[in-house]
Amino acid sequence: MARVGAVLSRSSLAGLARYDALVLTALIWFLAKFLRYAFPPLFDAFQASYGVSNAVLGTAFTGFMLVYAAMQFPSGVLADxxxxxxxxVGGVVLASAGALVLVVDSPFVVLVGAMLVMGAGTGAHKTVAVRLLSRAYPERTGRALGFLDTLGTYAGVVAPTAVVLAAGLSLAVPGWRLLFLVAGAVGLVLGALFLVRVPKRLPGAARGVDSSSGDFRTDASSSPSDPGLRRYASLFRDRRFTAFVLATICFSFTYNGLVAFAPLYLTNEAGLESATANLLYGALFAVSVVQLASGELSDRVGTLPVIVAALALATAATVAFVALTGTGSALALGIALVGIGLGSHGFRPVRGAYLVQTIPDSIAGGSLGVVRTLLMGAGAVAPAVVGVLSETAGFRPAFWLLAGTVAVATLVCAGLLATE
Known part of the structure; x- marks a missing residue:
């Protein structure tokens, strides 16, 4: 009996060990999102340390995000x-180096430079991670991406708390420097573990190359008549691929516009107290655990049915959210926000799974990079559009626009499902 127990125990451990690539990839993504979400809560501390204005800090953070966005395509091409x-590994080492630079006292220009370096390092991860996980867990891609996105989302909960705790420490230097010391050290450890463990989980992964043929370079340059960037652009000749990218752009516009202004909308337009508005806003992210379920479901029933269901829920909830504004009911608006969160978060990992099924292996990294660049571009534009509309036409027309764009995404994906 003891021998049987030992065998079962070893079998269970071996089963868990197979997910080391997923855990390490998700932890690096968590660290990347943690670094991003830590900066806004630190603006007050930066002002105290450097004596700079909100405008200057906002510009520096915009630089971080622009570098992050710019890294999506080149990191994918490099992965190919x-x-x-x-x-x-290169990305997490670069991001860790940027964080460690901030441990010592230095001028403000060094802070800005470190932010740009961290933007580049963290920007090298997600596009490449989606493809890596699809190769490491081909039968469980949806589940793996659901876990990845869920852990990343909760970095937004942990980062502000960590900033508060660091600020409360009695140290000879500002507590936020200790925060970056820990983040940088953890990043280097994760990078080392990733380099040792993950290649074992990938087909043909020797020397960091993870294509099934052993080297992406052969595939990526095999067609002299269709070289370089032209191969990535050729994907958009496929109408179904282009339609799906359009749908994801519409979704990204809606989600980012709503996330940027939902608290202000609830206080200014719905007349809720600030504390109530922030509580409801938190519920939008708290339900991100649904990504685990939607990813798992997509592995079982297919990606497009789950995508259409998630987008339909997000659309209906967004329409209800805007329509119920005049009632001033915190409960009704909260239920609508939860619906938006369930649909939006449920869509995101399945979107990645659909893309990796559609894109050819030899150009998967760069192609995902192109798509993510487009998504992030739409997401970056959305707050500006909503802000301008809220001042010229009002908040409700601006949010009706958001409801319209996610409805377009739903209709496009429903059309893809119907013609599959």
Whole structure:
């Protein structure tokens, strides 16, 4: 009996060990999102340390995000050529180096430079990670991406708390420097573990190259008549692929516009107290655990049915959210926000799973990079559009626009499902 127990125990441990690539990839993504979400709560501390204005800090953070966005495509192309493991390890080491620079006292220009370096390092991860996980867990891609996105989302909950705790420490230097010391050290440890463990989980992963043929470079340059960037652009000749990218752009516009202004909308337009508005706003992120379920479901029933269901829920909830504004009912608005969160978060990992099923292996990294660049571009534009509309036409027309764009995304994906 003891021998049987020992065998079962070893079998269970071996089963869990197979998910080391997923856990390490998700932890690096958590760290990347943690670094991003830590900056806004630190603006007050930066002002105390450097004596700069909100405008200057906002511009510096915009630089961080622009570099992050700009890294999506080149990191994907590099992954196609030299392997996903190499790119992810390089990214986390770069981000960790940027964080460690902030440990010592230095001028404000060093802070800005470190932010840009961290933007580049963290920007090298997600696009490449989606493809890596689809290769490491081909039968459980949806579940893996659901876990990845869920852990990343909760970095937004942990980062502000960590900033508060760091600020309360009695140290000879500002507490936020200790925060970056820990983040940088953890990043280097994760990078080392990733380099040792993850190649074992990938087909043909020797020396950081993870294509099934052993080297993406052969595939990526095999067609002299269709070289370089032209191969990535050629994907958009496929109408179904282009339609899905359009749908994801519409979704990204809606989600980012709503996330940016939902608290202000609830106080200014719905007349709720600030504390109530913030509580409801938190519920939008708290339900992100649904990504685990939607990813798992997509592995079982297919990606498009789950995508359509998630987008339909997000659309209906967004329409209800705007329509119920005049009632001033916190309960009704909260239920609508939860519906938006369930639909939006449920869509995101399945979107990635659908894309990796659609894109050819040889150009998967760069192609995902193109799509993510478009999504992030739409997401970056959305707050500006909503802000301008809220001042010229009012908040409700601006949010009706958001409801309209997510409805377009739903209709496009429903059309893809109907013609599958």
């Amino acid at each position: 050529r030299i392997g996903a493991v190499t790119v992810i």
